[in-house]
Amino acid sequence: MKKLNIVLLAVILISLSACNGLPIEGDFGPTHFNLIDQDNQSQIFPDLIKGKIGVVGYIFTNCPDICPLTTNNMRLIQEELKKENINDDVEFVSISFDPEVDSPEVLKNFAEIRDLDLNNWAFLTGEKSIIDSLIKEAGVIAVVGDSSVTKEGETIYYFIHTDRISLIDEEGNIRKNYLGSRINIKDVVADIKKLL
Amino acid sequence: MKTKFKFLIPLFAVLILLGCAKQNDEVKQPEESTAHMSGMMVHNAWIRQAAEGTTTALFGMIMNHTEVNDTLIGVSSDLAQLTEFHETYQKEDDMMGMRHIEAQPIDANSSLILKPGSYHVMLIRLNQDLNVGNTKEITFHFKHAGDIKVEAIVKEMNEMGSMDHSQH
Numbered sequence: 001m002k003k004l005n006i007v008l009l010a011v012i013l014i015s016l017s018a019c020n021g022l023p024i025e026g027d028f029g030p031t032h033f034n035l036i037d038q039d040n041q042s043q044i045f046p047d048l049i050k051g052k053i054g055v056v057g058y059i060f061t062n063c064p065d066i067c068p069l070t071t072n073n074m075r076l077i078q079e080e081l082k083k084e085n086i087n088d089d090v091e092f093v094s095i096s097f098d099p100e101v102d103s104p105e106v107l108k109n110f111a112e113i114r115d116l117d118l119n120n121w122a123f124l125t126g127e128k129s130i131i132d133s134l135i136k137e138a139g140v141i142a143v144v145g146d147s148s149v150t151k152e153g154e155t156i157y158y159f160i161h162t163d164r165i166s167l168i169d170e171e172g173n174i175r176k177n178y179l180g181s182r183i184n185i186k187d188v189v190a191d192i193k194k195l196l
Numbered sequence: 197m198k199t200k201f202k203f204l205i206p207l208f209a210v211l212i213l214l215g216c217a218k219q220n221d222e223v224k225q226p227e228e229s230t231a232h233m234s235g236m237m238v239h240n241a242w243i244r245q246a247a248e249g250t251t252t253a254l255f256g257m258i259m260n261h262t263e264v265n266d267t268l269i270g271v272s273s274d275l276a277q278l279t280e281f282h283e284t285y286q287k288e289d290d291m292m293g294m295r296h297i298e299a300q301p302i303d304a305n306s307s308l309i310l311k312p313g314s315y316h317v318m319l320i321r322l323n324q325d326l327n328v329g330n331t332k333e334i335t336f337h338f339k340h341a342g343d344i345k346v347e348a349i350v351k352e353m354n355e356m357g358s359m360d361h362s363q364h
């Protein structure tokens with residue numbers, strides 16, 4: 001019985017640490033990814049986050065449903081951080097996994113129509129091979145599923161993709177992954193505070 | 197005394213594990229009073245704001261207040277190059293995809309909720325900016341009820357689920 005109690009106490013302690021702590025779940029490997037932001041400026045990921053906490057979302061702009069929810073959740077996190085005066089310690093990054101469609105201009109329009117505050121938020125696109133290796137490191141899967149053909153004969157592809165926002169620490173480690181479209185804003189803000 | 201509370205340890209462990217478990221985020225839909233309605237209708241239609249050239253979605257509730265089982269066979273609008281009825285679906289734990297639905301049954305005296313993360317009308321390649329507050333018309337085509345014109349308001353919701361309450 002005593003042994004059993006010790007085992008159970010261990011379970012409790014492990015459970016508690018898993019609840020409160022944010023263990024390192026991964027990183028982006030040794031690679032520095034050369035990308036372009038919505039203003040056509042080159043950016044190196046994850047270096048642009050270094051020294052700050054990163055909130056990183058993965059999107060494609062032809063996505064009418066999940067990706068706007070993810071983007072909106074990032075906006076809500078940013079608003080909450082402003083209220084708490086810690087917004088300057090955090091960098092937001094939205095990475096397109098559909099770079100053939102999502103040019104810097106498309107990403108800029110996507111951000112502008114939503115009136116997003118881009119002071120600490122970058123929308124990144126780039127060469128497909130670079131994007132592909134980046135999302136692979138992030139554990140994000142994006143595969144073409146259904147498509148629609150417009151009157152002008154253009155085929156629009158819809159991705160089946162991981163619904164994700166990642167929390168990145170100051171060293172570029174992935175500390176937590178959330179379901180991007182179904183996130184609890186307060187939980188993320190609490191996790192960000194733990195890393196500050 | 198000591199043995200009496202031993203059973204609390206496993207209980208505590210279970211409670212903690214439950215606390216760590218993923219939250220179930222199913223959104224409960226409010227029930228609408230339907231006493232004053234009749235026929236086929238699309239209620240609380242709204243479109244998520246989006247820029248010209250991009251793709252967005254329309255949400256709302258299709259209500260069949262008739263005694264006839266009906267089918268939604270299409271949607272049309274002049275807002276976009278293509279207008280289609282779609283469903284967002286979950287694949288495995290954290291993968292999301294989307295598919296075109298050609299015919300969606302709407303049974304007699306039943307309703308279908310169009311909401312983020314679920315059924316929606318896709319507006320593909322918008323020919324104009326859709327800004328918050330704009331009102332736009334789109335047409336639903338039913339097998340029996342025929343064409344139903346719907347006015348939809350453009351908005352951006354604050355949180356998933358909250359838009360259901362903001363419209364009453």
Ligand SMILES: [Cu+2]
Nearest residue numbers: 064282294318
């Ligand atoms: Cu769709």
